[in-house]
Amino acid sequence: MMATPGMAGQERVLQLELRTMAHAGLVGFPNAGKSSLLRAISNARPAVASYPFTTLNPHVGIVEYRDHEQVAAAFFGTRPRMVTSMNVLMMILLSLCAVADIPGIIRGAHLNRGLGISFLRHIERCRFLLFVLDLSAPEPWTQLQHLFYELEQYEPGLSQRPQAIVANKMDLPEAREKLETLKSQVTQRVIPVSALTGQNTEELILHLRELYDGYLQGDGSRGVEPIRW
Numbered sequence: 001m002m003a004t005p006g007m008a009g010q011e012r013v014l015q016l017e018l019r020t021m022a023h024a025g026l027v028g029f030p031n032a033g034k035s036s037l038l039r040a041i042s043n044a045r046p047a048v049a050s051y052p053f054t055t056l057n058p059h060v061g062i063v064e065y066r067d068h069e070q071v072a073a074a075f076f077g078t079r080p081r082m083v084t085s086m087n088v089l090m091m092i093l094l095s096l097c098a099v100a101d102i103p104g105i106i107r108g109a110h111l112n113r114g115l116g117i118s119f120l121r122h123i124e125r126c127r128f129l130l131f132v133l134d135l136s137a138p139e140p141w142t143q144l145q146h147l148f149y150e151l152e153q154y155e156p157g158l159s160q161r162p163q164a165i166v167a168n169k170m171d172l173p174e175a176r177e178k179l180e181t182l183k184s185q186v187t188q189r190v191i192p193v194s195a196l197t198g199q200n201t202e203e204l205i206l207h208l209r210e211l212y213d214g215y216l217q218g219d220g221s222r223g224v225e226p227i228r229w
């Protein structure tokens with residue numbers, strides 16, 4: 001064994017910042033129903049309450065897709081005799097889409113109002129965005145303009161990520177009245193849901209899959225590390 005003379009050590013102070021990474025980010029004003037929605041479509045159980053800023057830290061939920069048909073066709077169609085119990089297990093090919101419930105964004109968030117900067121940082125890490133609007137609010141479409149403004153002020157182009165609008169609280173009569181006006185004001189796909197009753201969450205889950213597949217196949221995943229869960 002050989003020993004060499006030691007050298008002086010190095011000291012460094014590092015400031016580490018944790019940013020939540022997910023495929024999809026739920027972006028909306030406080031009370032829009034983001035946590036309720038995450039509970040409705042995933043295994044996550046964030047707290048839900050009728051006051052703003054219930055969520056102060058992001059929660060990530062996993063939406064699982066079982067691509068039975070696609071994989072079963074590959075096994076049964078080509079080599080029927082090779083169907084062992086191991087293969088049966090592998091047929092349940094899981095696609096996992098991580099969805100982050102991000103604390104509410106308010107006007108002036110880019111100036112750090114309501115701790116906005118720390119919340120916007122999490123949005124920055126999401127590959128696609130679901131803008132959650134409370135359709136029972138007086139003018140939900142103005143909420144959307146405010147959200148876009150805050151995202152753009154924080155990082156130009158952030159509001160242009162692949163996206164959809166989730167029109168929440170459709171179980172309420174005042175929400176139903178506003179759906180058509182919202183659709184006429186925007187070009188994005190609008191998915192009406194009720195996170196409370198679970199109404200039409202299937203459409204949201206399916207569209208999420210389209211966004212997810214687009215991310216895997218398209219520019220969204222090029223040059224950046226794929227997210228694995």
Ligand SMILES: Nc1nc2c(ncn2[C@@H]2O[C@H](COP(=O)(O)OP(=O)(O)OP(=O)(O)O)[C@@H](O)[C@H]2O)c(=O)[nH]1
Binds near residue numbers: 193195
């Ligand atoms: N009627 C109705 N109420 C809903 C629906 N979704 C959420 N709510 C209610 O709206 C309130 C806020 O819901 P949350 O899920 O906590 O909202 P949030 O967007 O996570 O709020 P923050 O964490 O404060 O940003 C709660 O009282 C929910 O029960 C819905 O689809 N219909």
Ligand SMILES: [Mg+2]
Binds near residue numbers: 036055
């Ligand atoms: Mg919440």
